[in-house]
Every structure is written in structure tokens, then in C-alpha cells.
Amino acid sequence: MKKLFLLIAAVCACFACTESKTVTVTVANPTDMQRDGEMVEVAMSEVTGKLNLADTAQIIVVDADGKQVPYQITYDEKVIFPANVAASGSATYTIKAGTPEAFPVKACGKYYPERVDDVAWENDLVAFRTYGPALQASGERAFGYDIWTKYNTTEPVVEARYAGELNPETLAKIAELRKTDPKAAQELYRSVSYHVDHGNGLDCYKVGPTLGGGTAALMVGDTIVYPYCYATQEILDNGPLRFTVKLVYNPLTVKGDSNVVETRMISLDAGSHLNKTAVSYSNLSSVTPVAVGIVLHEPDGDVTTDAANGYITYVDPTDNVNNNNGKIFVGAAFPATVKEAGTTLFSDREREELRGGADGHVLAVTDYEPGSEFTYYWGSAWDKADIKSAADWNSYMAGFAQKVRNPLTVTVK
Template structure:
């Protein structure tokens, strides 16, 4: 009898140990389309509690075939990993103690004080930058987001881009050579410039004093309150799968109130063409319209402005010869009041470096809330080749953010 009781207790102990050392995660797709490589989140604190993990215990995430899935623990204590789920279906993943395999860095960035305080970031598909206080100190009106096209690699390229562009020795040689051989100086300059495609992408996008590639801004009496460059920055996540930066802006004047401060939390995940951005305005006293804008460089350019389905797109002609087309886009998880093209009057067009206007999505900003939206691009020399394919990507993306994957453990 004692032996039987001992065996039962042992079996129960082993079952308890086994149960506490694995955790099943169920990811559900409510849409009738397949979803692949989409980042999901769950609380790392809950994972640790469920698995009774020691502080030093490592974990692995496994798919249904038992293969490791890359993951990251974010600044706000979330466990994130890319999930693949069929239409109207579920997929299961297992989390358990183990030694994770090395993970390729696919999302990263930093501030570049050596280039007028740019904050620049990228993932395996796209790259971006926001202008900083050193640029503003020079009086340059860099309001909008800029972007770098990227192709032929999934590895980070921005460090190389900036290193070549800012090479002081080469710059000194160019200046000296310009005195005797301007053509050779120009060729040498082109050899290091990130405005020239050297096989991995380039900066061929014009921003100027506009909302650029998707900045959000308040409106007062139908006038956009253009934000200037950020004041402070803090990188919160720096890969391997997610980059997150918090930007705070100088106080702005909103209807005579000079204490309103904008904060942006920008997140870019591996495998996505779009950044998630949460914008808030502290000290704002009343509800105001907020617009998300993409600058237009052709007055009759190809625009889709679909407020009902929560997205807008624009085909940008790019700067310079033979640089292809850039497909711009923004998507909105909440309802959009209006989406439309607004062209600049002739005088304002001159003030905005001859840009033609914006495609705008109009919503309301409630004081104390976050205005959340997604913005980004694709390039016809990279993975998305046509405007039709991009419009479908954006339509699908808008549906995904309005009907997110759900996670249960």
C-alpha cells in the first residue's frame, strides 16, 4: 500500500513538474486570409509566473513542428515572436526552458549626432529617419519623416550608408579635388553618397517642409500645425525583431497655449513595411482634428484615399533619374472621418519646396489619449513591384490592424 501511494505521489509530482515547464500559446486568426510572420505579444511576467522561471532561466519558443521561433523581450516586458496562422484558424506554439538559437538582427537603429542628430532605423525591408535638434538649430524645416529604400539584402545597411556619406577624409579629398578637377570630385562624391544606389538602396525621397512619409499633426481652423524636429529621443528596443524609439518635441503653440508637447512612440517590427506610431499631446485642453499626411510630388499622382476601409496610398515619383517608384501608405486601426487629397495654393507651394500637397487622413484627437496609426512604404525595385500589389498589401494590412491576431495561454 505504501509503495502504491509513493508511486501515485511520484506520478503526480512528475505531472506537476512537466505541466509547469511547458506553456502552450494559442494564436487565433479571425480573418479569412492567411497571415504569415506577423508579430504577436504576450506578457513576459505571466510567462515567467506560469513556468515558475528563475531570473537566469532562458526560454525557447517552438512551433508545432518543434522548431525554434525567434523571439524578443521588449522594454515593456512583452515576449514577441512572429506567428503564422491560416485563415479563420488557430496555431499553437510552445514556450519552455531551453537555450535559444542565435537570432539574426532584423530591426535596429540609433541616433546619428554626427549627421545633425538624425534618428534612423530599419528592418529587413525598409529604413527611415526623423530629423533632430541639430538640424532645427540650423533653421532647416525638416518636419516630415524621411526614408531610405532597401533591396538585395535583409541585413542592416544604415551604418554603412552613414559611414560612407560622412567619411571626413573622403570629404576633404573631394573639396581639394574640386579646385582642379570638378568632374572627378563629383564622381568621388557619388561613390560615397547615400543619394546614389550602390546596390543596396538609397535616399531618393524628398521631404522638405511637409509631413513627408507619414507624420501626424494637429489642425486648427483647417491649418496644419507642422511639428519641427524632435527635441529628445530615447531608443527603447533595439532588435533583433523590434525597434522602438520615443521622440519628444518642443512645446508648440495651440490656439495661444504654448505648453502643448507632442510625444511619439515609433515601433518597427521585422517583416513589416509599416511603423506603428502612437502620438500623444500633453496639456492639450480640447479635442482637435489630427491628420496623417503623405506629401504629394505630383498634383495628379496616383492616390487611394479609402477612409471607410482605413488606409491611403500614393505612388511617389522619387528624386533623380531611374530611381523607380516609391509606394507610400498609411493604415488606421480606428475609424477615419475623412481621407482626401489637398493641394497647396500657389504661394504655399513655393514655401514647401514645390511639393504639390498632401494626401490626408482626418481623425479627432482626444486629450489624454493616444492616436495610433501605421505608416511606411515599398519600392518597386524591391519586393513589391506594382501599385496594385501595394494597394492590396495596404488594404490587407488595414484589415489586420482592425482585426488583430489574438493570443491566449
């Protein structure tokens, strides 16, 4: 009898041990909005500790129906995965040892030294780029983020666009044709250029010497201290669900502080129209206004500014309004209180100096505290893709702002 009891106890202990080798993640939604596809983060140390896994072991994430969910382990040792949570409800996910299924890459990017040090990235919905030191060395002024439109596919497209635009053999052929047959040269150029829509979108957004599609910059009085191009870049995450890049900028002089260095951490998750960006400024000695700006390409454009609810939007006419390029919706959202938001037009002198057709900015301004991190979200949509109207975009942005101000809560057991 004693042996039978010990056997049962051993079996129960093994069963309990097996049962304990799962991690239960409960995701609660504090809002009355359905929350689909938002990325949940769990510290990898919690997972490995609870599962008692070796560093080389693999894990899987499954939903309440036992279906595998795509995940990524980020540079800062977090397990991230998309969660779907009903309004004012909760959802449960399980992490355990196992062999994950192959999931498609939905967020990725690359450094392009061959294109004056661009860094360009995308997810299944949108694409962006920022400019580097080789462009700055050329004398061209481009301070802000660039927006590339994307539709008809959830696959990565940016690398193929660069390959077409920069192919040396094609460029040489175009150069030769320009000498003898300019029309044929133009046709060949258009067949490979990313400024032409070949069925999945194009680059039809004009940045110029402005804040472009949502860049942050310090302000001294009413003057924007433009950050110019990044000095160094480091890609930290490259899919399948999140792209992250760290950008460090050249020193600036701000209000007598002569060595102010800006650092940006930009990340884009699958399924989101907006990038998360955390900005910090070293060697800044006093509280200084920081503005997030969207360039205006018409003085009386379709602008919405809602400081109280934490978002700004603008409907951009694209860089060629007569080319059937549609409308680009641009916006920024803020987890923290925005001090003020509105439209600022350039003076005649500024407009002449910029020479880029820009009329001003939509600005959201708040105060930056030295030693802190200023976090906000910026991004875009296109009326030829999933968001068709300004009203739909404003609804998306208002909802996004509410979500970042009321994040999903995650409990790990």
C-alpha cells in the same frame, strides 16, 4: 504496497511538475486572410510566473513542429515572436526554459549626432529616418519622416550608408579634389553617397518642409501645425525583431493652448512595411483634428484614399525621376475610424514658401481627444523590391488595415 503507491505518486507529481513548466500560446486568426509573420505579444510576467523561472533564466519559443522561433523581450517586458496563422484558423506555440538559437537581427536603428541628430532605423524590408534638434538649429526645415529604399538584402544597411556618407577622410579628399578636379570629386562622392544606389537601395525621397512619408500633425481649421524636429530621443528597443524609439517635441501653441507637447512612440517590426506610431499631446484642452499626411510631389499623382476601410496611399516619383530610381509607394493605415481622407493642394503662396517642389498632401483626418493616444501605421515599399505595382501596394495596405482592425487573438495557458 504503500511504498510503491507513494513512489508512483511522487513520479507522477514530478512528471506533472515538468509538464506544467511550459507556456502554451494559442494564436487565433479572426479573418479570412492568411496571417504570416505578424508579431505576437505575451507579457513576460505570465511566462516567468507559469515557468517559475529566475530572472536570469533563458527561454525558447517553439512552433507546433518543435522548431525554434525567434523572439525578443521588449522594453515594456513583453515576449514578442512572429506567428503564422491560417485564414480563420489558429496556431499553437510553446514557451519553455532553454537556450535559444542565434537569430539574425531584422530590425534595428541608431541615433546619429554626427548627421545633425538623425534617428534612422530599418528592418529586413524598409528603412526610415527622422530629423533632430541640430537640423532645426541649422535653419533647414524638414518636418516629416524620410524614406530610404532597400532591396537585394535582408541585412541591416543603414549604418554602413552613414559610414560611407560621413567618413571624414573621404569628405576631406572630396573637398580637396573640388579645387583641382571637380569631375573626380563628383565621382568619389557618388562612390560613397547614400543618394546613389550601390546595390541595396538609396535615399531618393524628398521630404522638405512637409509631413513627408506619413507624419501626424494637429490642425487648426485648414492649417497644419507642423511639429518640426524632435527635441529629445530615446531608443527603447533595438532588435532583433523590433525597433522602438520615443520622440518628444518642443512645445507648440495650438488654439490658445501655449504648452502643447507631442510625444511619439514609433516601432517597426521585422517583416512589416509599416511602422506603428502612437501619438499623444499633453496640455491640449479641447478636441482637435489630427491629420496624417503624405507629401505630394505632383498635383495629379496616383493617390488612393479609402476612409471607410482605413488607408491612404500615394505613388511617389522619387526626387530624381530621370535617374531610374523607380517608384516609391507610401501609405498609412488606421485601426480606428477615419473621419475624412483626401488630397489637399498647396496654394501658390504655400508652394512658393516651401520651395521644395511639393504640391500638397494626401491627408487622413480624425479627431484627437485630449488625454488619449492616437495610433496609426505608416510606411513604404519600392517597385525595385518586393512590391512591384501600385495595385499590389493598395492590396497590401487594404489587407494591413483589415488586420489591424481585426487583430490576432492570443490565449496563454
